[in-house]
Amino acid sequence: MPTIFLQRDDLEALIAGPDETASRISIDQLEQWLMLVKGELKGHNTETGELRIELQDSNRPDLWCCEGIARQIRTKQQGVAMSYPFFKKQKRAAGKLVVAPGLEQVRPYVAACTAIGYRVTASGLAQLIQTQEKLADIFGRKRRTVSIGLYRLAPIIFPVSYDLVKPDDVRFTPLGMETVMTLREILMVHPKGVEYGGIVSGHDRLPILRDAKGQVLSFPPIINSREIGEVQVGDDHLFVEVTGTDLHMVALTLNIFAANLADRGAVIAPVEIQSPVKTAFGKRWHTPIDFGAPRTIPLKAIETALGEALGSKEVTTALKSYGYTVKSAGPKVAVQLPPYRNDLLHTVDVVEDVAISQGYARFAPVMPSQFTVGGLSRLEQMADRVRHLMVGMEFQEIISNIMGSHQDFCTRMRLDGTEWAKVVEVDNVMSLSYSCLRQWITPSLLQVETNSSRAFYPHRMFEVGEVAVPDARADVGSRTITMLGAVIAHAGAHFSEIHSCLDLLLYYLDRSFTLEPVPHPSFLEGRAGRIMLDGRAIGLLGELHPEVLEQWQIGVPAVALELEIDRLLEEV
């Protein structure tokens, strides 16, 4: 899903590791390795060394950054997961972060750590900001569930408080502004306030992060303070915090950031979170936190799903070199994800990781051998018969979009205000040209006629396609009908022409029909008929009203036929 930009030499350095000399990686090799992260190289600028990579897995936010991609590749090369000591329980925290009561109603969770010893470079900063944005935007659903703040550590005096304040009670200078503003002003004036304000709207008190001296760090999830919350190139003491609405997602996001900074050489120190209420982590805990648990899986389950008897050794090797902690015990394996991942919902997730780690080429394709009978639905068979007969009557088949405008489907057909004008409409309209589903085919064909006055005549065209007709009795409020629409247009187009087509069509389909006069606004009065089959209306035909033709700017007479193919199947 996300597409990220990274520097080729940065990636190479991270794959090599902090104490190793990086070596050039060919693009071919890179593309091979990207399979480990479900990544696709979308672009490569040979001058700047910039790579554009699309990552597919929306459950693996740890891979949406240069560090994460490098980590997965490096793990495969080394055969084991990298160790991050800060995930182990440590007695000493760098400081405390105290959560105030009441936040459980607004934005309950927070995680934080410090990172010292990595001097921020320009390209490193670009990566930090990109990761922050991608995680908050996609994983954090546009900051709603997760948002991230990066700060210079030096000015911050612990303990930091995560608090609720009234919108006018606190003021600070936000990033991107020159003057001190209240939270209310930020929500009204600041671009980020306007963009993300909806997340905290409806609360009379708003979240704020301040240090022991009352200096504002940020107004989560909207904006950081300009003084403390602007990391610059050259900084080497950082403070990272994550706030959000989901305890595990907040913790995971911080874990990813901590691992990323550690990969770049920073020493991570935890922050102790103090919560007023009991959470899944208790009332006091350190972040980063390894909250994963081992899961025991029968080896057989993996082998059966893959269709290959890999054996315990290969499975263990595959998972270890993909970052898992693995303990093999006879017919079972106990596996645990690294702390920067939280996407193990089911055994099948492990199965896939085994396959990815070994490479899909490891598994020889086998043809499914069980016998099945193929066939088309009765409706499709009938639709195909109708299509072939229409072709035989010298009609050109058309395929149109089903989505269109009320203007085309109703207004231009003189249907406004009538029962014929009921259509399925879209709530979140992107463009008025595509705001509803067609309830009949004729407008689609008239659209073609409008564009085709220079194509030689006569014009005979048809479409067999789906339409949606609102129907209160239907489960989903509308019925999807497979419909035949046909239009004949030329200087002498006449009712009897289309009537003959209908007559012949239904003769071959062995359905005896009658026509009843119908006052339909799209057709000339007295020249339109309702097609009746066993006492039920199954369609319409007639000479199109001159006003309809005028609306479509069509300069020749035209006749139309509309027939429900579903109905041809009934009661036979």
Place this chain on the structure above:
Amino acid sequence: MDNLHPLESKVLLALAPQPGSPSTLDHLAESTGLEPSQLSMAVEWLLAKSLIAVHAETVAYIASLTPVGEVFFEKYAPIERVLSAAREAGQIGKRLTIQDIQAKEALEPSDVSKAVGTLKKEGAILIVQGGCIESTGRNSPTAEAMRALLQELRSGQRELQTFAEPLRAVLQQHAVKRGNAREPFRVDERVTRSFLLTPTGQEVADQLSRDGVAEEVSQLTPELLKEGAWRTKQFRKYTISLRAPRIAAGKRHPYREFLDLVKLKLVSMGFQEMRGTLVETEFWNMDALFMPQFHPARDIHDVYFVKNPTHAKNIAEPYLTNVTQVHENGAGAGSTGWGYQFDAERAKRLVLRSQGTAVSARRLATSPSVPGKYFSIARCFRYDQVDATHATDFFQVEGIVLGSDITFRTLLGLLNLFAREVAQAKEVKFLPAYFPFTEPSVEMHVRHPKLGWMELGGAGLFRPEVTTPLGVSVPVIAWGLGLDRMAMVALGIHDIRDLFSADLEFIRTMRGSF
């Protein structure tokens, strides 16, 4: 010889019996019985083909009456009327002036003065005192010649040469000339050509008279067939190298032809067709596919929501309960679930079907066959700006395969089959992929003869969180093929909107190579 028109044959045959003796058009008209226009056409063609040649060209002068001459014949010529008026007046002792005669006879002044001039010159009249005209009693040769000529030419034109002097001189004197149209006669030049067969023409003519002429016809008619007369006819040969006139065919849409072929392939591989509805609930479109309700692809900017009604009345049980549980805690499916509170109201929200997999999900819930293979070609809607690569709605070809023998390896085997059967690809590559409802997931790339490596489709094994709540206990492959690009190459177009073109000329001329 092959290309002789029936008219040409007639002329050749008319010339053939008298080798060496030329014939004029008049002769030929007589011997062939052809209309003058037909005859001159045939002669021109034969000349062009060098089958005949002009033997001699003679010029004849033909005299005839003009409309003025016709009037003179009815009322006599002015010269006669002037003379007889003078004589009648003399017999009763009267004298007439020129003006008197002009008034009496209602003649043009120019005609009268010209007649008087001639009569005086010939001594038939005298101009006496007072400008009066007096008959001498002598005849006027001109008046007599005039009368004879009017009489003669009244019955038809004649060659000038056949008139003896002095008639010929009078005729020429009174013939229409430039600047004087009021004359009773006209003399026209007529070129008469006579024709001879050339040596080749002689050969052709001899052959014709030996073999006989089959009459050439352009169109075989029911009458010719009925009477058997076609046996003696020749059918004129056409210039078949000309471009054929354009016609419009009744035909399938080329894109539909492509999809029909895909349909045929799938049915032949043992797949049953499934159908669904354009409007779906979020439940079947997403929830049943284990896409959490907070999934980014469920955003207002990715899916079209229906305005009215906004929600379905209900979701069938036990599926709603089962799916709710599997989302919340994975119960029943051996999963942890997503760990959030499932919103049953959200599940009822109506959307425009955004993925064909919704059709598969519904099929899973309605006792599918095991083993079973299913496919659908479903119209789907995405909330995208319409451009060259995004249509407002488009076809998705997707389906499922259920069976106790289904594994990751049989999944790869099935994709190999698709690559071979649907894309005629010999080389296939499998890449790890991500879909919310499958694990493991695969992306299949094939080497297309024109496009090189391209993604043909995605597939995977449905997560147990999808199959278990719907009552399916065997492994299920879910697959989807992205065929639009292949179709566009096959149809030679570069804009996805052209698959749904509203331009009849474009559709009539579009053709596929597949």
